[in-house]
Amino acid sequence: MWTLVLNCGSSSVKFALLEPDSGEVKLSGLAERLRSAEARVVLTRNGQTSELPLPTGDYAGAFKALLSELERLGIGGADLKAVGHRVVHGGSRFSAPALITPGVLEAIRACVPLAPLHNPANLEGVAAAQAAFPDVPHVAVFDTAFHQNMPERAYRYAVPDEWYTRHDVRRYGFHGTSHAYVAGEAARMLGRDLHELQLVTAHLGNGCSVASIKGGQSADTSMGLTPLEGLVMGTRSGDVDPNLHAYLAREAGLTLDEVTAALNGKSGLLGLSSLSGDMRELEAAAAGGHAGAALAVEVFVYRLAKSIAAMTVPLTRLDALVFTGGIGENSASVRGKTLELLGILGFRPDEEANLRAVRGESGFITAPGSPPALVVPTNEERMIAREAARLLESA
Ligand code: ADP
Numbered sequence: 001m002w003t004l005v006l007n008c009g010s011s012s013v014k015f016a017l018l019e020p021d022s023g024e025v026k027l028s029g030l031a032e033r034l035r036s037a038e039a040r041v042v043l044t045r046n047g048q049t050s051e052l053p054l055p056t057g058d059y060a061g062a063f064k065a066l067l068s069e070l071e072r073l074g075i076g077g078a079d080l081k082a083v084g085h086r087v088v089h090g091g092s093r094f095s096a097p098a099l100i101t102p103g104v105l106e107a108i109r110a111c112v113p114l115a116p117l118h119n120p121a122n123l124e125g126v127a128a129a130q131a132a133f134p135d136v137p138h139v140a141v142f143d144t145a146f147h148q149n150m151p152e153r154a155y156r157y158a159v160p161d162e163w164y165t166r167h168d169v170r171r172y173g174f175h176g177t178s179h180a181y182v183a184g185e186a187a188r189m190l191g192r193d194l195h196e197l198q199l200v201t202a203h204l205g206n207g208c209s210v211a212s213i214k215g216g217q218s219a220d221t222s223m224g225l226t227p228l229e230g231l232v233m234g235t236r237s238g239d240v241d242p243n244l245h246a247y248l249a250r251e252a253g254l255t256l257d258e259v260t261a262a263l264n265g266k267s268g269l270l271g272l273s274s275l276s277g278d279m280r281e282l283e284a285a286a287a288g289g290h291a292g293a294a295l296a297v298e299v300f301v302y303r304l305a306k307s308i309a310a311m312t313v314p315l316t317r318l319d320a321l322v323f324t325g326g327i328g329e330n331s332a333s334v335r336g337k338t339l340e341l342l343g344i345l346g347f348r349p350d351e352e353a354n355l356r357a358v359r360g361e362s363g364f365i366t367a368p369g370s371p372p373a374l375v376v377p378t379n380e381e382r383m384i385a386r387e388a389a390r391l392l393e394s395a
Pocket of ligand 1: 204205206207234277278279280281283325326327330331
């Protein structure tokens with residue numbers, strides 16, 4: 001029996017057909033640049049990739065491509081144990097995966113104001129998948145759920161209480177599936193029980209966040225009400241002075257929406273470098289002498305190190321630091337510089353080991369005597385499939 005995992009973003013759909021226990025992937029795919037003329041789907045089967053254009057450029061077209069590929073593989077509803085859906089925002093309602101019922105859909109819809117780009121796309125994905133596989137259980141796995149057990153001191157903002165009680169203004173945290181997955185894998189690599197471990201995990205992709213994980217539970221994280229708070233990211237600013245909106249409205253005549261759009265889409269690595277939000281491109285440009293690219297990488301690393309240090313506050317000791325996500329799994333340079341900045345915590349990189357841990361290789365990257373830092377490739381699809389399977393087994 002297979003599990004189908006769907007991750008519907010605002011302009012892309014990722015899917016994977018896999019076996020949760022073994023992790024075997026029968027089919028995976030990415031439909032990207034949806035709602036544009038360049039929309040396409042890339043399918044991977046037995047290590048072979050193929051690419052198809054998506055003339056309609058919408059979700060329905062992406063789904064049609066997925067369904068015809070499943071048909072070609074001879075997979076129908078009867079072969080599926082579950083469909084697992086990544087849902088970005090579960091608000092305060094969900095601290096665990098949920099079997100999708102009309103009530104759960106309503107609750108996901110109620111979180112749309114908290115994630116106006118993501119939750120509607122997630123809901124569209126659920127509707128299309130339920131139409132295609134009406135007899136298969138559908139499970140929502142929330143990005144925010146893992147952080148729902150953070151203590152109040154970590155999730156409350158110091159703002160008027162009424163904003164919290166009436167408008168749900170609090171810190172939620174994201175990337176929970178990834179933080180939880182790599183924490184589990186790190187425990188396995190350390191040969192320790194996750195429940196005894198105290199970890200800091202850094203998920204560094206286009207979006208970036210760090211988390212403090214004590215005994216397998218999230219104790220704090222860098223993202224907040226939305227995924228804008230915290231670290232410098234590809235195009236997101238991370239933390240800025242909250243007076244920025246008012247200042248730019250007065251001084252530059254910008255509207256609230258314009259400032260918000262720029263903080264999400266034109267800031268971060270892209271804003272600092274005026275070149276690109278892509279770390280790989282920036283590292284190449286910085287090596288070629290591009291000053292903006294070098295500055296962007298330096299600010300990224302500095303803010304990352306500061307945030308990792310902050311994440312040690314809820315812990316009584318640090319058993320390991322874990323890097324994951326496209327940057328965390330591939331940029332030995334970002335990892336090395338971050339560990340150098342964290343010398344005060346005793347970190348010392350092992351340069352060779354650090355250079356080896358790229359392109360999906362996991363491993364320890366610190367020298368003897370240093371607290372361990374590890375690279376652990378994330379696998380959100382597998383985690384979503386596992387969580388969906390676990391929920392159905394316990395039901
Ligand atoms: P997403 O958050 O969209 O899933 P990824 O986890 O794939 O994104 O991370 C994308 C980031 O990883 C980009 O900034 C990309 O440049 C970076 N990245 C990927 N490979 C490398 C590499 N070899 N060196 C440096 N950065 C890399």
